[in-house]
Amino acid sequence: MQKLLVCYKWVLDEQDIKIAGDLSLDTSRAKYKISDYDKNAIEEGVLLAEKHGVSVEALTFGSVAAKQSLKDALSRGLEKVYWLGDAAADQADAFVTANILAAAIRKISQYDLILCGEGSSDAYSQQTAPRLAALLGIPAITFVQQLSVADGKVTATRKLGDCTEEVAITGPAVISVLPEINKPRIPGLKQVMAAAKKPSEEIKLADLELAAEELAPKVRCVNLKGYVMDRKKVIFKEANQADNVAKLVASLAQEGLC
Structure with a gap:
């Protein structure tokens, strides 16, 4: 193993998104961040x-705002980041994203392992990693909660519902990891300062020579609204708290919630 690549996405911070009275999403004051899963x-x-x-490098595709992610990404221990900022990202689905990432990877280098988050914090389609592997013609290992490399062999533990599966492969592969695989470091001042001296390189979408159909989304978001839970607001007022608890449990059971 000589070279690693991590693909990440620069997304809106969901904590800054507000839901307006008509249930539309107000992102006017929302900041961006690296997707938590990435x-x-x-x-x-x-x-x-x-x-x-x-060596370990990174690649990100997003809108022009993706350039803002470079310092944060590099402060986390990466050696170099390739970035592609284009308006096409505003409507890109997993199909388009995988096509662009695959074309960019073919252009910049060959890698032994390509790591992705299991999904992104915004769409969480869980499609990009397996699509990317298919386009590159290499294996994909998804839902990975533990990963090790020894003697040229990659061993991964996959979390599948109520069981786990251990798989081993040799050669290049795309790996999508779950949040429990590790605890991301918080860059200190030294790492943030050092990030300013690390290299980054812009890739132009036009240079990837993709056909128009490869840039046409298969799925388009027509509308997006916030979800508001309509609670029943049932209050149990028995003097004996044990009776209140019993009624609560019975009510939940009747609705199939416990």
Whole structure:
């Protein structure tokens, strides 16, 4: 293993999104961040690079705002970030995203492992990693909660519902990791300052020579509204708290919730 790549997404911070009276989403004051799931992918890539003495780079595709992510990404231990900022990202689905990432990877280098988050914090389609692997013609291992590399073999533990599965492969692969695989580091002042000196490189969408049909989304978001839970507001007022608890449990059971 000589070279690792991490793919990440620069997304709106969901904590800053407000729901207006008509249930539309107000993102006017929302800041951006690296997708929480992708922070785990970056951390795992950096941990593997530190352990095995190999290089680790990153690739991100997004709107022009993606450039803002470079310093944060590089402060997390990456050596270099390739970024592609284009308006096409505003409507891109997993189909378009995977096509663009695959074309960019073919252009920049060959990698032994490509790591992704299991999904992104905004769409969480869980399609990009397996689509990317199919386009590159290499295996995909998804739902990974534990990962190790030894003697050229990659061993991964996959979390599948109520069981786990251990798989092993050799050669290049795309790995999508779950949040429990690690705890992402919080960059300190030294790491943030050092990030300013690390290299980044812009990739132009036009240079990837993708056909028009490869940039046409299969899925388009027509409308997006917030969800408001309509609670029944049932109050139990028995003097004996045990009776209140019993009534609550009975009510939940009647609705099939417990």
